[in-house]
Amino acid sequence: xxxxxxxxxxxxxxxxxxxxxxxxxxxxxxxxxxxxxxxxxxxxxxxxxxxxxxxxxxxxxxxxxxxxxxxxxxxxxxxxxxxxxxxxxxxxxxxxxxxxxxxxxxxxxxxxxxxxxxxxxxxxxxxxxxxxxxxxxxxxxxxxxxxxxxxxxxxxxxxxxxxxxxxxxxxxxxxxxxxxxxxxxxxxxxxxxxxxxxxxxxxxxxxxxxxxxxxxxxxxxxxxxxxxxxxxxxxxxxxxxxxxxxxxxxxxxxxxxxxxxxxxxxxxxxxxxxxxxxxxxxxxxxxxxxxxxxxxxx
Numbered sequence: 001x002x003x004x005x006x007x008x009x010x011x012x013x014x015x016x017x018x019x020x021x022x023x024x025x026x027x028x029x030x031x032x033x034x035x036x037x038x039x040x041x042x043x044x045x046x047x048x049x050x051x052x053x054x055x056x057x058x059x060x061x062x063x064x065x066x067x068x069x070x071x072x073x074x075x076x077x078x079x080x081x082x083x084x085x086x087x088x089x090x091x092x093x094x095x096x097x098x099x100x101x102x103x104x105x106x107x108x109x110x111x112x113x114x115x116x117x118x119x120x121x122x123x124x125x126x127x128x129x130x131x132x133x134x135x136x137x138x139x140x141x142x143x144x145x146x147x148x149x150x151x152x153x154x155x156x157x158x159x160x161x162x163x164x165x166x167x168x169x170x171x172x173x174x175x176x177x178x179x180x181x182x183x184x185x186x187x188x189x190x191x192x193x194x195x196x197x198x199x200x201x202x203x204x205x206x207x208x209x210x211x212x213x214x215x216x217x218x219x220x221x222x223x224x225x226x227x228x229x230x231x232x233x234x235x236x237x238x239x240x241x242x243x244x245x246x247x248x249x250x251x252x253x254x255x256x257x258x259x260x261x262x263x264x265x266x267x268x269x270x271x272x273x274x275x276x277x278x279x280x281x282x283x284x285x286x287x288x289x290x291x292x293x294x295x296x297x298x
Contacts, residue, residue: 001028003149003181004049009058011044011205018044019205022058026183031175031195033213034185035282036202042185043081045202046153049183050079062149073149075104080142081153082135086126092137093122096144105146105178114140114170118163131158139167143174151183156191168195190279199278203286213278220281221256224249225271233258233266241284253284 004026011019019041026032034042047053048060051067051074060066067073086095096115100106115122118136129137135158142150152171156164172195175182186192189199199216201208209216220240223230227250234254241253253276258266266273276284 002026003028003063005059005061006049007059009045009048009055009060011041011048011053012056017205019048019055022205022207024200024207024210026181026198026200028181029179030197031182031184032198032200033189033192033196034183034200034202035187035189036185036208037187037286039204040202040286041205042202043153044205046079046151046183046185049149050077050151052079076147077149077151078103078142078145078147079151079153080138080155082131082138082155082157084134084138084141088125088127091123091125092120095126096140099141099145103145103147107144107146110174111140111144114143117166132160132163133158135159136163136167139170143170146174146178146180149181149183153185154187155184156186164191168192171195188279189282190277193278199282201282201285208285216278216281217275218256220253220276220284221258222274222276223252223254223266223271224274225269226250229269229271233262233271240281241287253281 002025006022006024009019009022010017022045034046036042044053048055049062049067051062051070054068062073063076065073090098092115096111099111100108118140120133120137126134126137135156139155142152142155156167159167168191171182184192184195193213196213198210198212200210223234224245226248230250230252234252237257238255239252240255243251245251263273
C-alpha cells in the first residue's frame with residue numbers, strides 16, 4: 001500500500017523550474033532516503049508532500065488526499081528541518097509538554113528521555129540554542145511525535161559526529177518498535193544507508209532513479225586496470241565515472257550487467273573488480289561529467 005503517489009509533478013518559481021514531471025510512489029512503513037545535490041529539488045519535493053506548498057501541475061496524493069490545506073494530512077505528518085518555527089514565548093520543557101495537544105501519538109516519556117540524554121536545560125528557549133542543539137531538539141520532536149508520515153529534511157545540520165550517530169541509532173530503534181513511513185533527505189548517503197530500505201535519487205528536479213538500497217548496491221561495478229584492456233569489456237555498457245589511477249591504470253565505474261563467467265575472465269586479464277560505495281555511486285550518477293573535477297584539469 002502506498003502512502004504517497006506523485007504523477008508528473010512540476011513546481012515552478014517564476015521562470016525557474018524546481019521540479020519537472022516527478023512520478024514516484026512511497027510505500028507504507030518504509031524508510032526512504034531522498035538523495036541529491038544542492039538544488040536537486042529535495043526540499044521542494046518534501047514541502048509539497050507535507051502540504052507546505054502547492055505543486056504547479058501534476059497530481060499529488062498523501063494518504064489518498066491532496067496534501068495542500070488538508071487537515072488529515074497535516075494531523076498525520078510532521079516536517080522536521082533546521083528552520084522549524086517554535087514559540088519563543090515557551091521554554092523547551094513547555095514546548096514538549098504542550099506537544100501532545102498537536103500529535104495524537106506523542107510519546108512523552110521518549111521525549112523526556114531524549115531531552116535528558118542530550119543535556120538540554122528546560123528553561124532555555126528554542127531561539128537561544130546553537131544550530132546543532134536546535135537540530136537535536138527538532139529531532140526529539142520528530143521522533144516523539146510518531147506521525148504516520150515523518151519527514152526529516154537534512155535533520156543533522158550543525159550536529160557533531162557523535163550526536164549524528166546517536167540520532168540515526170535512535171531513529172532506527174524507534175522505527176523498529178513503531179513502524180511508520182519516514183522520508184529522510186541527506187547529502188551524505190554513507191551516513192544513513194544502514195537505515196534505508198529505498199533510495200529516491202533526484203537530479204535537476206527530476207527522478208533519476210528510485211529503487212531499493214540492495215538494487216543500488218548491485219547497479220554498478222568498479223574496474224581498475226589498463227585502459228585498452230578495460231575498453232574491450234565496456235564498449236557496450238554505460239560508464240558512470242572514469243579516472244586515471246597512478247601512471248598506467250584507469251578506474252572505471254560501469255553498469256553491472258556482467259555474467260559470472262565474464263567477471264572471471266576480467267580477473268584473469270589482470271583487471272581488478274571492486275564494489276562501488278553507494279554514496280560514491282550517487283555522486284557519479286549526478287555528476288555533469290564522467291570524470292568529475294578531474295575534467296577541469298585536462
